[in-house]
Amino acid sequence: MNRCLVRFIMVLLSLILVFSTVSISLAQKVPKPNFYNTPADYQRVTGKRITKFGESPMLAELVKQGKLPPVDKRLPKDPLVVVPIEEIGQYGGQVNLFTNSPNSLGEADYFTGYEHILGIATDGSSVTPRIARGWKFTEGGKTLTIYLRKGMRWSDGAPFTADDILFWYEDIILNDELTPVKPVYWSPGGKLMKVEKVDDYTVRLNFAVPYPMATYRLAHETGAIYRPKHFLKQFHPKYTPIEEINKRAKAEGFEKWYQLFGKYNTINATEVNCPTLRSFVLTKRGTDFLVMERNPYFWQIDTAGNQLPYIDRIFISVVQSIDIMDMKAISGEADFAGRRTSLENYTLYKENEKKGNYRVLLWQGLWGSNFIIEINQTYKEDPVLRNIFRDVRFRRAMSLAINREELNQMLYFGLGVPRQTTVIPQSPYYEESFGSAYTKYDPETANKLLDEMGLKRGTDGYRLRPDGKRLEILLEHVPDATATRLGEMLVRYWDAIGVKVAVKEI
Structure with missing residues (x-):
């Protein structure tokens, strides 16, 4: 590996403490803004002008050989300007990553990032330009016009234009063999939107009803409304x-x-040499490895005018399990790990940080929670149990019986801020009253609520249902080490208020 590169493990933290999430501060300070829409915007805000573009020596050699056009011909007219988190990078080198499946990019998915029509700012809520340089709502929110970056290209050099969005709509979405069920999220008011090409770099989305959520859709996975028509x-x-x-x-x-x-039919570089707008292209796949190389037409630059990415090549080794991926990271064989890391192994990562020559960074995720307890209020097999579940006093009692501070210390090393399951605080929809609802550890009140419901305790200390049977609940979860430990603690908390709970891994 090139010595200028720094190995690091990213532990994505958007943690759950049963009915609640935890949030933590970042180990790296993200610059604000972390990008500028165009070089002109960068100059207007900072007073600094980008006068020339830089490129990797690897690509400069291909230009010299006549195999690639010059960098200024490969970039769009207005490339996105990315502000480096720590410093301007150095070109070159190979990053070594791991995956547990030859059909998955594994850690490379997080390392290379995803590209959508629009993006979400670091505040977690504001919509920003991304592939599109701008957008505008008209007709009372029923029409959304999208303005693409002129001169932008796919990784194979073919122009990226409005035709690629029209192809997605007319030849994929409207084709009943390819899309027998039309996407609900693009059918506000119960009617599939219509897509109209204005010119090569302008597209209109027309909705049956006002649809302000369209920009948020375009900023997430549902925003991949384009495909390489030429391919x-x-x-x-x-x-x-x-x-x-x-x-x-x-x-x-x-x-x-x-x-x-x-x-x-992929835009995420998961098939060999498929055109992509991502920073790297998959160029080779073996039974136990994958190789990705830099996208020579990538449409982003840093504040010095250098075309991104900095790194030339990614080598992805296929291993048998996530545990082995963890071991590779700890031993220093992986240059980046983040998608499959877990907070459960945080102390292990830290203990080996110096020996493995890497950094451990805590990074805020965007999920409201990792674990959610969902009490089945539509349980058909047992009407008596269903009625108990539907009583809000029961659900409140079960929440109040949980000692979230203890869970925080035991499972999350005290890094959490106990909170009810809801959106993260950065969201404009977050309300403190939602986040704190019934999160205080109060087994006394929990017992009173169950008593009010008439769920009396039997001779064995467990509560009885209205039909005289012992109140017993099955808590199921998918295989997960943290979930298993969580389940064990929940059994103890709920046992203390007389509710018999069994945990089953499914």
């Missing part, structure tokens, strides 16, 4: 004879043309 046409019967497509589908082990199309 996918070869797999679509509208553009290529179906006999030819079927022949290729059979050769690749598929029965239907749309199965072949589905394999290559």
